[in-house]
Amino acid sequence: MHSAEFSLSLGTSEFAALRGANQIYVDKTDLIFNIASQRRKFLLIRPRRFGKSLLVSTFASLFKNGVEHFSGLTIEKLWQDRKYDVVRLDFSGLKEFVSKDHFEFNLRSELINAFSPLGFHFDKENADVSFFVQLRTWLNSLPQSSLVLLIDEYDTPLTAHLGSPEKFKAVRAELEKFYAVLKNADGCLRFFFMTGITKFSNRSSFSEFNNFNDISLNSKYSAILGLTEDEIVRYFDLHLIRAQEVLHLSREELLQELKENYDGFCFDRNAQTHVYCPWSVLSFLQNPEEGFLNYWYESGGRPAVLKGYLASHRIENPFEFDEDKQIRLTDLQAARGYETIGLDALLTQAGYLTIKTVRSNGTAAIGYPNREVELSIAQLYADELLQGKFIDPMGAPMLSDLLGTGTLESIVRRFNDGINQIDYHNFPIESEAACRACIQLFLMGSALIPEVEKHTALGRSDLEVAVGSRRWVFEFKFAHSSDEVENLLKEGEEQMRSRRYGEGREGIDSRALHCAVLVFNGAARRFEAYREVGNNFQDNH
Template identity: 50%
Template sequence: MSPEAQMNALSAKALPLGTSDFVALRNSNEIYVDKTALIFELASVRSKILIVRPRRFGKSLLVSTFESLFKNGLRDFSGLKIEKLWKDKTYPVVRLDFSDLKDLPSAEEFQKSLRSMIATAFAAIGFRYDPANTVSLFLDQFKLWLSTLGTNSFVLLIDEYDAPLTAHLDNSSLFNEIRTALSRFYAVIKRYEGCLRFFFMTGITKYSQTSIFSELNNFDDITLNPAYATLLGYTEEEIKSGFAAYLRNAAEKLGTTEKHVLQNLRDNYDGFSFEPSAQSHVFCPWSVLNFFKYPQQGFKNYWYESGGQPSLLLKYLEKHHLVRPESFDVPVAMTLDELGAVRQYDKLSVEALLFQAGYLTIREQLNVAEVEVGYPNKEVELSMARLYADEMLRDINRLDAGISRLAKMLDRECPETVIAYFNQVFNAIDYSRYPVVNEASCRSHLQVLLMGGAMVPDVEKHSALGRSDLEVETPHRRWVFELKFSADGANAEKLLRSAVMQIQDRRYGEAPHGRELIAVAMVFNGRERRFARWEVVPGAAA
């Protein structure tokens, strides 16, 4: 394709980056990945549905799509799969976005804002709240109005139902008061559910053992339903068909092939699975769209910077302690019950919270009740490493610690400077919380540090002759670190010689990579908390 034709193809359909309004997306001729066959399955019958997904997966756009369908019929669905399926009439639609209620500092302000939101939203379909009526409270007036409605009178859509609760995870008193206020509202909706044609609700976390879900126990929770595993997010086929021109453009900008671009998209942004068998998986839409908009910047970490670093998750982890670095990349077995429903809010499972926040995903089904969870891709793995690194060095500024400059240091500085920096960081770690007690924990701490500096090290990298401890690439170099551990410094010289021989005999790092090879044998002294002995092993550039 000529550059002119390519530009025409790109301009024919714009990227829907940041567009969460379905009507605006369609009117602006932006790419819409057609999910309407699944939407038809959900919307064609009376139902009350909940789906929980991480940030940046298009939940608000999905809610907006339902809104357009029920309010305007097929007006905005020309050429989409549902056009030949949908036969229903239009309905009044009430849409509530509870993320607007997440930053309220007191229960009184929350209740006032919730009443205002309900009164305003339902006024559009006929509800009139009379504040002068001191006999009937707000919810009593709301009940009375609902009781006058007929069957299937309107559609109710709630986006980010959990936002007000998650905003106050660190304040149990306020959490409980907000939960109570929301439960009263849901109890009213449940009592008069006959007037609902369709009720759809999204969130990030499911607080199952709260009074909210006792009021909504008749919901169809499709969060882990295989039939809807790809309702949110992009499949690989959807990327190939819907973004073909952008794939070609990215390959040209990066001077590579479309196949290579797609493989990198898989490695960095794919891998999210929301069904037990892990057979279906999707790409994070936000990251894919940002890459296609700026392909010349490479495969950056877009998710973390735009919502993958939830401040409240960090607050929670501070109270409950992040697992130790040696557990950083170890898969975890969990029951489906744990994944599908976060338990009591004050006893949240860290793994379940990380799953629902998008940091962990289903990797494999172990049996009918259990699955293995792990990081879905490099982007999330790096994001998690940054959380670990920040937590390990909680009281130290990233710039002061030099983590932000670590990649440049490895690319430009001599080994002596690099080892001195490692020792500086290890000395700054709180050893009561993050002890280095053996070779494995030493390697894990170093791995997290490198990833916290936005690098992707290979751990125990296999070669024809063995496995090196850590290897990491920078633009001009490939580093190999072979580690040994001495609790008190004894036998340090013997351990160093063993590490040197391993590098030499097994030729670690010598596979073709076109970079300067720097192989370093290092012995960590547990008592002194530093790499006390190290040696660069001579090697040729590969």
């Protein structure tokens, strides 16, 4: 599958079409066989752009057409089951509606279109028997284990209206009626598979399924979506060679860049397996000359679930965005109500955070999976801090340009301009750590990649960032009043000199080193003093 005749499957979510077009298909059909062989109801939660729709399409092809489109794949010699009637529902098209009645009409139209080819007929004239009673009666008339039902993006109509409680409740109430029908008609179902991004939005709906098999954190299926490094090397060898040639990188250097940017997602309760985001990897391989861009956030990493959540919830402290976090695995597995879910659980389900390690007491350390996502969450938090305003004014040099060629004075002025746009009532800067985190968010929101608490033999620098031909090393100090500023400036200067921050990179980084101390005055709410430390440092107040 890695010969020149096979192309990338970027944007193809139909299995038969992918196979017919000779596009690369990473063979995970051994796992598909394990799932499809069971007569159970399955739920799989994954972030956007991980291939959920392609997986649903693969199940549809298998049950409807057998192994017709599976030539050369593992499952071809394993699958012995017969063919089935298949109903495939995609709830992503149900998110737009103007009223409760409108949603009810859209949902019932979707169900009629899906079930009528198999013989379901809705009698509109029979007002005494509701739509869902008619559907339940018809389903119960089907032979045992004769129907395969697949639902993709079950939660989209809910997450699209998190900011509108009235619409949210209307959607949930209508969907519960449908799930109740499916529970009652369980006998006709040979197989049921459902995907979504979140598991919090319809807790009461899940009560209709007391025998759901949630495989979202099942170690056996942790890599059923996403790409492992071995799979990337095996299936995309020629594309990797092309990327190496375009970017003038060795194979080792290329794989390291791919890992840092797109790897690190863990959907394993034992934290033993991690995968790359397939959309990002394929997007990069499609256009390697563009470099390692942020594909996930721009194409699907800003799902409606986060927009809706932030419409009615405030991020309590964006300055904590880079701090270590932990969560109970039960909080990730439970179908919590929208009102009670924590932001960290939501961010983990949506793919912004991921499992790093798991302790024996059932708690998991969570963090950003890779550089792409870390920059995405920084942009989200920076937007929250600035309330939609921009750190770079129209017509003015960008912050990245100032760091690359500007003076320390111009850089600090831009930092202060950004701080002036922050709502101090909601987001006060009250510590050195908050100063550092604020500047870190500004930099990352500008698509820069700062390093925090960079380790040296004598200590840790607060923040370092490379831009163009320069590498900046910043030391932050927090003053409670103007009386403390001068002493803290001298203290920071001595600290930078004695601990030789930024040194020792000769032969590794040819950029010009610029070290600076910035003192933030909490009373004045600004960086009041700053000094570049070097052989010819300048003193600015």
